[in-house]
Amino acid sequence: METSRLAHFFNSKLVLLHVGEKTADKAHRINGILDKIEHKDLDFEIHWETGDPVETILKASQSNDVDLLVLGAMQRENVFTFYVGSIARKLTRQVKCSVLLLIKPAQVRVPCQHIVVNGLDDPDTPTAIRCALYTANALGAKRVTIVEEIRQQEVQVTVEDDKSLRQATLRKERLKAREESRVQHILEAMPEELTSKVSIKSQSIFGKRGYSIGHYAEVIRADLLVMNAPRKSGVLDRIFPHDIEYILSDLPTDVLIIRNSS
């Protein structure tokens, strides 16, 4: 249901993929669900596949040239550990397109109010912010918060006494100003129609990358968290999988992972 609504908001084609035996009962149930969809003009098709879920979904997403893969996930349960621990996590790593993890798909539309997006110093960040703004406009969300996570190591001062505390506080202020101006530059480059309708704020957090943003999204009860995808190469490869893993191991809210397809 939620997926169909999303597809409607973005004017895109919906491909339903069911991994498992096609039985009359299941087909009937899915058709029943599809009948109830509010937006009848939706363009969709159903694929029935069998085999290993991860590989099948991977293959299907490639062959159908999918832009966004939507997965359901439990927030934190035994099933969830299994599901996200294996299928969703593997998919999130390997799939070539962007992924949306839903923890609370609802039958009735719950308005999306507040989107949190990361503002890391990374070439993909502008894309992520653009996507967040685009989503915010498409879903009618009013608020977008850009979170800059600044690693503790960048402060370079260990707080031991009053003097080092003063130094650290000063450095933090400076880093914060730097990060904020960087985000401001990104925002200035965004087209006017994306930025005008939503209120955009930025918040810098000193903490562990990838973790803090999830916790922050949970604290302020954001409705969607938009993240950069883990990169495939470079030193970042070793840092980023961890980031995503923090989020995946304890989904704070719905998570959209943006992968630059180019």
Place this chain on the structure above:
Amino acid sequence: MSEASTTFLRSLPKNIFSGFVVSLIALPLGLGLALASEAPPISGIIAAVVGGIVVALFGGSHVTITGPGNGLVIVLLGAITALGAGDMYQGFLYTLAAIVVSGVLMLLLGFLKLGRLADFFPASAIQGMLAAIGIGILSKQFHIMIGNAEAKGSIVSLLAQIPSGLWEVTKSMDPAIWVAAAVGVMSLMIMIFYSKIRNPYFHLIPAPMWILILTVGFSYACSWFAIPYPLSEKYLVSIPDNVMTNLAFPDFSKAFTQEFAVAVFAITFIASIESLLSIKAIDKLDPESRRSNVNKDLKALGLATVISGFLGGLNVVTVIARSSVNVNNNASNRSANFFHGLILLALVLLFQEQLRRIPLAALAAILVYTGYKLASPALFRRIAGIGKEQFAIFIITLLTTIFTNLITGISVGILVTFIIHVILNKSVGLFIGNLFKPNILMFKEADEGNYYISVKYFSSFVNFYKLKNKLDAVPESESVVLDLSMASFVDHTVMEGLQNYSDTFTKRGGSIEIIGLDKHGADSVHPFAIRKILPFDPLKPIERYFTKRQSDLENTAADYQWNYRANKNIGVDFLSNFIFFRTREIRYFYNTLEDDQQSCRVLDVEFTEGQFIAKEVIKSTLMYITLDRSLPVFTLDREGLLSFLYTGAGFTDVTIPRHDYFNRRFHLSGKDPKAVRLVFTDQLILFLESHPFYHVESNGNAIMILKKERLLGVTEIKAMIYFGQELRSLLQV
């Protein structure tokens, strides 16, 4: 001359005086602690002299005093006995080598910035260990105090021998024993009643020094009256004829044996823990509330220990009792520690002859009192008051330490604490699964500039250091809101640690406010009791688990002469006709503050948003004001975040002419724009523009004020009450 050096010079006289007073205590204590460890008495003095001078020069704390420590008595005694294998003096030489090595290790700990080592130990286990040390000191020294220097055996057997020891004294024929016992008991009386006598002249000299003066004076009196001094050398302190030349030198020949390694480990462990705890405790006493650099202090202590060991002295640690005397005598910087060392050296060199006249029983009495203080019944009562489980941890650690040794004791203490936590939560997964995950989020809230910290999963002694790291990075003059609502378990170590932080912050003009503990159950009413999230039980009386925030609210209510009620109420009808609550279901409200006319009340509300799996439980603090006049229905919000809700309720946006700034910043909407415009006078708009933002809503005859969708801290509530009362007086006209 620079300003810093001027203040230094100006404060020099009082620091010298303070150093002098402390050296008067350090002299008997140094001798006594060394004797209690079965080391030559002078070794304690060496540790104090070297410690005072070296740590004052290189240390990172401000008003601490360094020297031989209580905690080490038992460890050193064990090391000397084990390494010496019968020959006490040889054992002492081996132990000196262990002391030197442990000094190097402490130096290393300092360089590795492991000053937070002490953070990993549960508070009750540490208390149990210290109490065991106290009992250990007391059990042995009691016998010496009553003139029986021969008593030997384990702590337990020594304790068991106390009654028979007393009996021996009464039937003894040797007058020396009688005199020794009399001196001991008199000395103990002086220690006990010293604080009861409130005479300023008497208090110029510390109690231990009175004991020395009186006992040494007694021996001189004997010689003046030509009475043979009843105590033979066996009962007196022995000091080498020439202190400067007869220094012992460490013997490293056992350096690669297992006992040696165990001794080094135990000495380093206890020395570091005792120092770190003392530094933290003294930081709280510092009148200028400076923050000590513990790593720098550890390095200095390590260096001092190495030097002291080579000169035949004991370990150098930061000592709490002497440091607090130092603070009480108005010491303001490290020079007091320096002068304490220097004056002590002078005293020993000048009064060698007099020192040899000090009876052992007198020194033993001082130590008995120290030991008693470490394990006093008041301490037992205090810990039992925190909770049954804390008492269990305390007693188990205490008994294990007495029956085995310190290292085993503290290890068992840690293990028991962990097991108790697991049992209390009925879950190992909570701890194991989330142990290495980061669980703290801290950010500066953009609009107010205060710090907000949220803790997830659990917070106990095993991961308290993470929270400490964050808190340490906040300047103490800032205000912090600490939200524990996402942590399902908070232990005693953390509660006590947070209270310490909170004290420091308050002292320096900041504040720490803990919110989100109301859901947590506690076993006792003690503020440091363990808190854990109660299984879902909506209307359990929360009055039983009074939190700090709740008692602060009670005080706030008293300040305003308002009434405070903590209990939960489900009569929420008066709130439900606000548009804000149209899509939110209020469950109950609690922590109500109310004025006498019932026109203003502040309450914590728990409400839910959404349904089923999208359902979220939110707690928030709001203010409810009734007015004597009726008002148009309106809502004042920022940036129209909730506008979808109000358009649905038939609201239209209202702009106030000639107030562009207000229109840009606030989002005002209402059912009847004309009536609303009449209410928003220039005066009211000016008031709103010049105050922090609140969400204000009117339902026709009452006003609701909301700040954030979380509970507010007490200072935030006070600000809200102020805002609400001003607003009320503006709207009342």
